[in-house]
Amino acid sequence: MTTPALELHDVTFVRDGRPLLADIDLEVGSGEQWALIGPNGAGKSTLLNLCGAVTFPSRGWVRVLGHRLGEIDLRELRRSIGFVNPRHPLRSDLTVEDVVLTGITGTIERVPRWEPTTDELDRAHLMMKTLGVDVPTSPHWHTMSQGERGRTLIARALMTDPPLLLLDEPSTGLDVAAREQMIRTLDELPTRIAGLTTVMVTHHFEELPPATTHAALLRDGRLVAAGPVDGVLTTELVSAAFDHPIRVRRDDDGRWHARA
Numbered sequence: 001m002t003t004p005a006l007e008l009h010d011v012t013f014v015r016d017g018r019p020l021l022a023d024i025d026l027e028v029g030s031g032e033q034w035a036l037i038g039p040n041g042a043g044k045s046t047l048l049n050l051c052g053a054v055t056f057p058s059r060g061w062v063r064v065l066g067h068r069l070g071e072i073d074l075r076e077l078r079r080s081i082g083f084v085n086p087r088h089p090l091r092s093d094l095t096v097e098d099v100v101l102t103g104i105t106g107t108i109e110r111v112p113r114w115e116p117t118t119d120e121l122d123r124a125h126l127m128m129k130t131l132g133v134d135v136p137t138s139p140h141w142h143t144m145s146q147g148e149r150g151r152t153l154i155a156r157a158l159m160t161d162p163p164l165l166l167l168d169e170p171s172t173g174l175d176v177a178a179r180e181q182m183i184r185t186l187d188e189l190p191t192r193i194a195g196l197t198t199v200m201v202t203h204h205f206e207e208l209p210p211a212t213t214h215a216a217l218l219r220d221g222r223l224v225a226a227g228p229v230d231g232v233l234t235t236e237l238v239s240a241a242f243d244h245p246i247r248v249r250r251d252d253d254g255r256w257h258a259r260a
């Protein structure tokens with residue numbers, strides 16, 4: 001049996017005396033594509049940060065790629081996790097290539113005096129190509145569109161060839177064409193990168209790639225449901241998670257729609 005990519009057991013996460021997550025039990029199998037869905041403030045990003053070994057649980061335990069948080073060198077573990085945050089806090093005007101290369105150093109900015117090896121440069125170009133980011137012109141961050149930035153950040157996250165990719169609302173701020181391109185990119189990732197496990201936070205059902213295999217619904221820091229996607233993204237369970245009547249439907253092309 002392969003080791004699950006993520007295991008959370010009886011996890012509670014408390015900040016300022018308030019439980020932001022409570023009683024979370026979740027197992028994400030290797031090679032599965034998960035969506036994490038719930039209303040604003042439900043705790044999706046908080047849960048993703050636990051999965052990314054950014055924070056530790058207040059109670060219970062978390063295993064990431066078979067390693068229990070608290071018992072493993074975090075720097076080493078984080079190299080095995082790609083994390084995509086569209087609110088990437090980059091200040092300098094790096095080229096796309098430079099931004100992608102920071103995936104190796106695990107930094108936001110280029111590390112002074114650090115130079116990539118030929119293999120690392122080749123990998124950066126391969127990832128840029130895989131994600132459809134323009135290699136020949138390698139534009140600068142400040143002039144890039146939100147869509148280009150989003151794809152660049154995924155290329156950056158994949159530089160260390162991580163088996164686990166976490167995405168926090170990767171379609172934020174995209175127009176409809178860029179959003180569709182992003183969905184197609186995400187949909188193709190599992191076939192382009194064999195064995196990759198992904199967990200994506202989103203508010204919008206329309207943004208789920210058809211390749212999504214599983215979903216978890218959160219409400220007020222608790223799991224409403226988690227499991228194979230078609231059994232979780234139902235009108236009944238989604239309405240319960242959002243505390244509002246929502247009709248959920250899946251089209252023949254595998255895309256979801258939700259209407260209040």
Ligand SMILES: Nc1ncnc2c1ncn2[C@@H]1O[C@H](COP(=O)(O)OP(=O)(O)OP(=O)(O)O)[C@@H](O)[C@H]1O
Nearest residue numbers: 015016020038039040041042043044045046047203
């Ligand atoms: N560091 C923190 N300290 C205290 N409270 C926090 C902290 N981070 C988040 N929260 C609170 O925890 C709750 C869950 O936040 P989180 O960002 O995980 O939710 P979310 O489901 O991702 O929300 P959204 O959809 O709005 O992005 C919110 O009420 C938020 O205000």
